[in-house]
Amino acid sequence: MNAILVQPPKSPVKAEIKLAASKSECNRALILHALTHFKSELTNISEARDSQTMQRLLHAQEEIADVIDAGTTMRFLTAYFAITGQKKIMTGTPRMCERPIALLVDALRQLGASIEYQKTVGYPPIMLNGFSYSGVNTLQIRGDVSSQYISALLMVAPLLPDGLHIELVGEIGSRPYIEMTIEQMAAFGVEVQADWTAKRLSVSHQNYQPQPYAIESDWSGASYWYSIVALAEDAEIELLGLKEESLQGDSAIVDIMEHLGVRSTFTKRGVLLEKTTTAPSIGWDFTNCPDLAQTVAVCCAMKNIELSMTGVESLKIKETDRIFALQEELKKLGAELKEVETNHRYEVTRVQTISAETTPSIHTYDDHRMAMAFAPVGMIQPILIEEPGVVVKSYPTFWEHLGLITTLEELELS
Ligand SMILES: O=C(O)C1=C[C@@H](OP(=O)(O)O)[C@@H](O)[C@H](O)C1
Numbered sequence: 001m002n003a004i005l006v007q008p009p010k011s012p013v014k015a016e017i018k019l020a021a022s023k024s025e026c027n028r029a030l031i032l033h034a035l036t037h038f039k040s041e042l043t044n045i046s047e048a049r050d051s052q053t054m055q056r057l058l059h060a061q062e063e064i065a066d067v068i069d070a071g072t073t074m075r076f077l078t079a080y081f082a083i084t085g086q087k088k089i090m091t092g093t094p095r096m097c098e099r100p101i102a103l104l105v106d107a108l109r110q111l112g113a114s115i116e117y118q119k120t121v122g123y124p125p126i127m128l129n130g131f132s133y134s135g136v137n138t139l140q141i142r143g144d145v146s147s148q149y150i151s152a153l154l155m156v157a158p159l160l161p162d163g164l165h166i167e168l169v170g171e172i173g174s175r176p177y178i179e180m181t182i183e184q185m186a187a188f189g190v191e192v193q194a195d196w197t198a199k200r201l202s203v204s205h206q207n208y209q210p211q212p213y214a215i216e217s218d219w220s221g222a223s224y225w226y227s228i229v230a231l232a233e234d235a236e237i238e239l240l241g242l243k244e245e246s247l248q249g250d251s252a253i254v255d256i257m258e259h260l261g262v263r264s265t266f267t268k269r270g271v272l273l274e275k276t277t278t279a280p281s282i283g284w285d286f287t288n289c290p291d292l293a294q295t296v297a298v299c300c301a302m303k304n305i306e307l308s309m310t311g312v313e314s315l316k317i318k319e320t321d322r323i324f325a326l327q328e329e330l331k332k333l334g335a336e337l338k339e340v341e342t343n344h345r346y347e348v349t350r351v352q353t354i355s356a357e358t359t360p361s362i363h364t365y366d367d368h369r370m371a372m373a374f375a376p377v378g379m380i381q382p383i384l385i386e387e388p389g390v391v392v393k394s395y396p397t398f399w400e401h402l403g404l405i406t407t408l409e410e411l412e413l414s
């Protein structure tokens with residue numbers, strides 16, 4: 001087994017990091033570009049495997065579309081291929097075939113898509129067999145499972161002869177990602193009427209207009225650098241390509257990290273991170289930014305800041321069950337993540353100190369965010385990250401960038 005040993009930096013950390021582009025923004029831009037018949041001009045296309053896969057599959061002639069482990073690629077392409085009547089088999093890794101897709105399939109079927117499950121009802125692989133418009137123009141869909149189904153439906157909605165009204169049922173999770181979709185659709189000339197109080201999104205029949213579109217750097221990827229600054233003894237890092245007015249909800253990391261000891265100053269090139277004072281405890285609702293939960297949990301555990309987390313239910317159906325993965329791996333840092341209320345409130349607390357000489361070996365569960373959330377621990381004590389290659393999903397140059405500020409060693413473990 002492969003692993004990377006991250007060692008504490010020997011001198012104060014001072015660096016400029018050219019972050020990877022956001023795979024979320026990029027995967028929407030790629031679908032919208034396809035819906036302008038590939039006539040748009042995208043810049044700063046993400047190197048993330050999820051986006052490279054999206055790009056490849058949009059042009060591939062083969063019937064089998066293997067998305068690997070990319071949720072947005074699976075959900076957005078399913079809607080795109082279904083509504084444009086393309087015959088495809090959508091599949092992915094064994095984990096992808098455990099991630100639910102029923103809500104999206106049901107919605108697309110109501111609109112007139114012919115879709116069959118190939119193995120387990122409700123999960124990939126699925127076979128798309130063409131589209132015959134049903135005339136349905138109003139759908140109801142739960143908002144608390146994955147916003148990706150809603151983004152997927154929104155992007156194809158203007159192609160439908162009568163447009164589409166989407167009524168969201170129950171709580172709405174990951175709403176900033178739906179807003180990102182709406183903003184990006186607007187950039188390509190399509191308007192969505194969003195009434196968040198009535199939980200209703202309406203799109204009339206419209207045509208996308210080809211546009212030049214530049215993809216922003218990735219705020220989820222930025223979160224690991226915030227954690228590095230929070231944990232390092234002395235650090236100042238400028239993250240390039242980020243904007244204060246971002247489409248990405250994970251820019252919430254700016255506010256969260258104010259409590260964990262990182263001050264942000266926006267510059268012409270991005271954002272400068274500097275150390276500041278910390279709070280003794282913090283409570284955060286991750287409903288709008290679920291991808292930040294691992295970063296914040298690990299950072300709090302290491303800084304001995306009590307963390308109360310809500311809005312983390314969706315973590316169980318992501319690249320791995322992230323609640324379970326965090327519980328297992330935080331133990332190796334002497335910390336505990338436990339559910340304290342049945343209404344899904346969790347707490348992270350430090351229960352024992354571990355010697356700075358011990359080197360915990362962190363299992364990454366095929367989850368890029370497990371690797372990147374635990375790597376900053378190396379600012380304080382040596383830590384081994386197993387199967388470090390998982391970072392390619394969203395941030396392929398993560399280790400190269402980390403190597404700019406500290407010593408990394410590649411190891412082959414037995
Ligand atoms: O639309 C998107 O780009 C994403 C939405 C979120 O998923 P859910 O809507 O399933 O929470 C997020 O976790 C994922 O990394 C990217």
Ligand SMILES: C=C(OP(=O)(O)O)C(=O)O
Nearest residue numbers: 069070071072291318319
């Ligand atoms: C959940 C994630 O991605 P996806 O759902 O697109 O696989 C993620 O990147 O953390």
